[in-house]
Amino acid sequence: MNTPVSALMPVGWGILLGLLAQSASAGFIDNSSATLTARNFYLDRDYKGESPYPAAREWAQGFILKASSGFTEGTVGFGLDATGLLGLKLDSSPDRTATQLLSYNPVTREARDEYSELGITFKAKVSKSKLSIGTQFPSLPVITASPARLLPQSFRGAYLISDEWDGVTIHVGRMDRVNLRDSTDYGPIGLASPNGRFRPGATSERFDFYGGEYRPATNLTLRLLRAELDDIYTQDFLGVLHLAPMGEGTFKSDIRVFNSREDGRAKAGSIDNLNVGGMFSYRWGAHSLGVGHMRQFGDSAFPYIAGGEPAVLSDGTMSADFVNPGERTWAVRYDYDFAGVGIPGLTGMMRYLHGDSIDLPALGGRDLKESSKDFELAYVIQSGPAKDLVFRVREAFYRNQQDAGSTFRSDNETRINIDYTLKIW
Template structure:
C-alpha cells in the first residue's frame, strides 16, 4: 500500500511541474437548485439462456422493466459547496415462471421456485466540493477499475460509503474511497453481497490527448489486495484512420481463508488490445493471460463489485479469467452512419481461451458474440435505443464445473432516458 501511495504522489508532483492548476469548479457553482437534474432511465430487458448440457434446468427466460431514477443537486455557492444526490430503483417482472427463472434478474422467493413480482431500492448521498475536489458519502454508483458497481442486468448494483474525487491539476484525477455495503443487481437489500469493508486509492493521468495511464490499489478486508495498472495510447493516422492500444493488468494477493487453501494464492492477469479504425470500420485483436489462482479460478472479483474486471476479454458471458488461462480475441465493428443510417451499428467478436489449470486437467473455452444496436437520432423518441445481443459459449468437460456448461445467451434491451429537470 505504501508503494501505491508514493506512486500516486509522485505522479501528482510530476504533473504539477508541467501543468497549470485548473480553474475552480466550485467558484463557478450555479447553486443547489439551479444546478439540479432529475432523470429516469427506463430499461426493458428480455433475457434467455439455453444451457444445452444442464439436465437440471436447461432453459431460463425472464422479462422485466426497470426504472433507474437519479437526482443530482447542484452545489451551494461559497468556498465549500454542499449538495445531495438520490437514487431510486424499481424493477417490475413482466414474464417468467416456475422452472424458467434463474438469469439473475429478479429476487428469488420460496427458495428458487418463484421470483418476486417487483423489487426496489432507494438511497441518498451528501456531497461537498472545495475547488475541484468532491467528497461524496452515502449510496452511489462507482466506476473504478478496483471497485465498480455492475449494471449488466435490469437494475445496477449500488454501494454505500465515501468517495473522494480530485481534479486539481490539469489531466490528473485522483480517487480514494472506503465502502462498507454493496447491493446485488437482483436484490432490494443494501448489502445483499455482504461487503465488510473495502478501501482503495489511485488515479489517472493524461500526458496528452493521445496517452493516458492509471494506477490503483485496493484492499478488500479478509479477502484480497489488488493492484491495477493501465496504459492507453491513440494514434491518428490521417485520412479517417487511427490506431489504438489498451493495456490492463491486475495483481491480486488472496488470503488463504478466502480461497480455502493452506497457503495464500496470487493471481496476475493482463490484456493488450489493438484497434485499427478507418471510416466506419474497426478491427480489434486482443491477447489476455492469467497466471496463478486456485481450483480453476484465476482472477476473482464480484465481492469488490460485479463490474471490477476491466480486461479486454471480459465479454458477454465469460471473462476468460481462469487459472493460468491464455486467450485471444478478434473483433469487428461497423457504424452504419457512413452508409446513410445514423444510429445503427453492428459488432461481432470471437474469443478463445486455453491452457486453463483445473482440478481435473487442462480446460478450454470459447465464445462468439454478435450485437446490433440502433439509437433514435431525432424526434419525440430521440435517444431511445434498441439492442440485440447474442452469445454462444462452449467449454470442455474439465472447465465446465468452474465456468458453467455450453450455452446460448440472448438479450433484447430497450432503453430510454427521460430528463425531468
C-alpha cells in the same frame, strides 16, 4: 482509513441539515438535474448438454430515476443526489429464474413481482475536489458498479475524487456494503467464486481503494490503483490507454495489468494471480478492428467482487469471464457504424474469444478450452417524438469443455433491451 462508513452517516445527516438551511442557494437549485430511464430487458440462456435447469429466461421492466442537485455557494459547497430503482416482473417461472434480472426466493425459485430501492448520496465540494457519502456507483478497473442487468449494482460508502492538478485525477474510497443487481438489500462485499475457484462465502465489510489517473497528453492516459478487500485480497492495477493517428485512421492501445494476492486472514483461501491483457484496435471511417490477448499467471484465478464482472480484456462477454487459473485468451473484435452507408444511429459488433490452458481439475481437466461468439446490433432513433429511444439485440454462443458442475455452462444466449431516458429537468 480505519473509520467504518456507517460511522460517517451522521456526517451526511449534518450535510442534509445544511442543505435545508441553504436550499435557496442559486447553485443548489439552478444546477440540479433529473432523468428517468425506462429499461425493458429480455434475457434468455438456453443451456446445452447436462444442466440442472434447461434455461434461464425472464422478461422485466425497470425504471431508474436519477436526481442530482448542484452545490450550495461558499468555500465548501454541499449537495444531494438521489437514485430510485424499480424492477417489475413481466414473465418468469421457477424453472428458469436466476437471470439476475429479478429478485427471487432461493427456496421456491419464485421471482418477486416487483422490487425497489432508494439511494441517497450526500456530497461536498471544495475547489476541484468532491467527497460523496452514501449510495455509490463507482466505475474503476478495481471496483465497478455493474450496469449489465435491469437495475445497476450499487455500493455504500465514501468516495473522494480530486482534480486539483491539471491532467491528474485522484480516487480514494471505502465501501462497506454492496447491493446486487437483483436485490434491494445491502450486504457485506463478497468475492466472486464461479467454478469453485475460491473458498465459498467469503465476505468483508471493508473495501478500500486509492490511486489515480495521469494524462500527460490528450492522447495518453496512465492509471495506477490499489484495492484491498479486507482479509480477502489485495489488488494493484496498472493501465495504459493510448491513441495514435495512423494513415486514414486511429490506432488504439489498451493495456491492463492486475496483480492480486490474498490479504490478512485470507478468508477465501490462497490468491496468487497476475492478469496481463492488451487490446489493440484500428479505427478508420465507419470500421474498427481489434485484436487482443490476455493471460493468467500464478496459482489461482483472477479475483473480483461478486455480483459484477471483471474489468479485464473479456469485459462485456455475456456467458463467462475467461479468467480461470492458467487461462490464455485470444480476442478478435469488429465494429461497424452504419452511418457510413447512410443509416445514422445503427451500429453493429462481432467478437470472438478463445480461451485455452484452463486448469480446473475438479471440473474436467488441466488443459480445458472455452470460446464465445458474440454479436450485437443497436439502433438509436435520431429525431422525432421518440428521439434517443435505444433498441439493442445481443446474441452469444458459448461453449466449454468443463463438467456439468461448472458455473458457466455451454449455452446460446439472447439479450434484448429497449431503453429510453427522459430528462425531467
